[in-house]
Amino acid sequence: AQSVTQPDIHITVSEGASLELRCNYSYGATPYLFWYVQSPGQGLQLLLKYFSGDTLVQGIKGFEAEFKRSQSSFNLRKPSVHWSDAAEYFCAVGARAAGNKLTFGGGTRVLVKP
Amino acid sequence: DAMVIQNPRYQVTQFGKPVTLSCSQTLNHNVMYWYQQKSSQAPKLLFHYYDKDFNNEADTPDNFQSRRPNTSFCFLDIRSPGLGDAAMYLCATSRDGLAGGKETQYFGPGTRLLVL
Numbered sequence: 592a593q594s595v596t597q598p599d600i601h602i603t604v605s606e607g608a609s610l611e612l613r614c615n616y617s618y619g620a621t622p623y624l625f626w627y628v629q630s631p632g633q634g635l636q637l638l639l640k641y642f643s644g645d646t647l648v649q650g651i652k653g654f655e656a657e658f659k660r661s662q663s664s665f666n667l668r669k670p671s672v673h674w675s676d677a678a679e680y681f682c683a684v685g686a687r688a689a690g691n692k693l694t695f696g697g698g699t700r701v702l703v704k705p
Numbered sequence: 706d707a708m709v710i711q712n713p714r715y716q717v718t719q720f721g722k723p724v725t726l727s728c729s730q731t732l733n734h735n736v737m738y739w740y741q742q743k744s745s746q747a748p749k750l751l752f753h754y755y756d757k758d759f760n761n762e763a764d765t766p767d768n769f770q771s772r773r774p775n776t777s778f779c780f781l782d783i784r785s786p787g788l789g790d791a792a793m794y795l796c797a798t799s800r801d802g803l804a805g806g807k808e809t810q811y812f813g814p815g816t817r818l819l820v821l
Contacts (some may be wrong), residue, residue, distance in 0.1 A: 685806030
């Protein structure tokens with residue numbers, strides 16, 4: 592069965608600084624990987640996804656993520672954080688089985704300091 | 706704009722009093738999901754509909770039921786809410802569930818349930 596680990600529960604970053612959120616997955620085949628963001632009291636919004644091909648994927652809001660098969664990682668990055676990036680970020684892996692289920696990591700809460 | 710809508714956004718119920726949460730979608734997607742998300746935790750899938758086919762997760766309590774009367778609407782019924790059922794309930798959709806894990810899920814804003 593697939594699993595996703597986000598080692599950092601909380602991260603605090605200054606506005607304008609760079610951000611990197613870690614995600615490690617366990618899956619027997621080529622994974623389908625997603626990053627979602629959840630602003631307080633809101634649903635989840637897709638930032639980006641990786642299925643195959645170029646291992647560096649670009650997403651919305653200036654985010655990018657890099658798939659590294661050798662490290663079983665799919666880390667999310669942003670070069671310069673804005674106050675509006677304060678949110679919870681979830682990494683997820685998509686299952687190949689019917690129903691298109693997602694397995695989420697535990698999430699990383701990002702706080703942005705002025 | 707096409708979207709996933711959840712009503713109400715906040716729901717207060719009493720211990721043991723049945724409650725229904727509503728989800729509608731204008732995306733014409735075939736698959737609809739219900740997730741439970743407790744504070745500071747990842748969303749946990751309760752069940753999903755693939756068209757009219759209902760798929761329950763093995764660890765979803767019997768207290769939780771769902772109905773999908775048509776493509777656009779899906780309901781979550783909690784027959785006898787307990788204090789432990791207080792959570793955010795998220796509805797999501799995906800296009801057809803055939804892409805083997807590749808499909809994007811589109812989430813609604815959630816309904817926060819409070820049990821008194």
